[in-house]
Amino acid sequence: MEITSLSRPSEVILGGTPPTDRAMLSVTMAYRHALLKDISRNTRRAYRNEFDHLIRTICTLSHRHLEAVLKNLPKMIGPEQALSYRDFLLASTTRDGDPLSVATVRRKLAFASRLFRELRHTGFTKVNPFERLTYVADNEVKPTD
Numbered sequence: 001m002e003i004t005s006l007s008r009p010s011e012v013i014l015g016g017t018p019p020t021d022r023a024m025l026s027v028t029m030a031y032r033h034a035l036l037k038d039i040s041r042n043t044r045r046a047y048r049n050e051f052d053h054l055i056r057t058i059c060t061l062s063h064r065h066l067e068a069v070l071k072n073l074p075k076m077i078g079p080e081q082a083l084s085y086r087d088f089l090l091a092s093t094t095r096d097g098d099p100l101s102v103a104t105v106r107r108k109l110a111f112a113s114r115l116f117r118e119l120r121h122t123g124f125t126k127v128n129p130f131e132r133l134t135y136v137a138d139n140e141v142k143p144t145d
Contacts, residue, residue: 030118
């Protein structure tokens with residue numbers, strides 16, 4: 001499959017023959033494993049959309065092409081990049097111009113954490129930069145330790 005800037009990251013990962021590049025294979029395995037844990041078709045579709053959003057945002061923030069991000073994802077994302085992704089979400093708006101809801105931000109961060117948990121579990125990264133990353137809305141009380 002030819003990868004272009006218009007390609008959906010999930011289609012690159014799921015479509016065609018399995019990738020031969022070890023790094024892209026790691027993302028493919030983690031993504032498929034994250035999807036296969038939930039058998040609900042709606043959940044799989046939601047995860048596909050979250051994956052596409054995460055990868056496209058990383059492309060935008062890192063000024064890299066899709067293929068480069070897919071091949072280097074485990075190495076590209078550390079705590080600083082995870083914070084940048086969260087801040088990007090906090091600055092994002094809906095089509096109506098409203099800020100993203102707390103639930104939307106949490107859902108996107110939860111998916112990113114799940115993906116990196118799979119990458120860590122399969123040995124392609126040592127840390128999950130999204131693991132302890134939380135978002136607390138201005139009107140909520142932060143949990144105490």
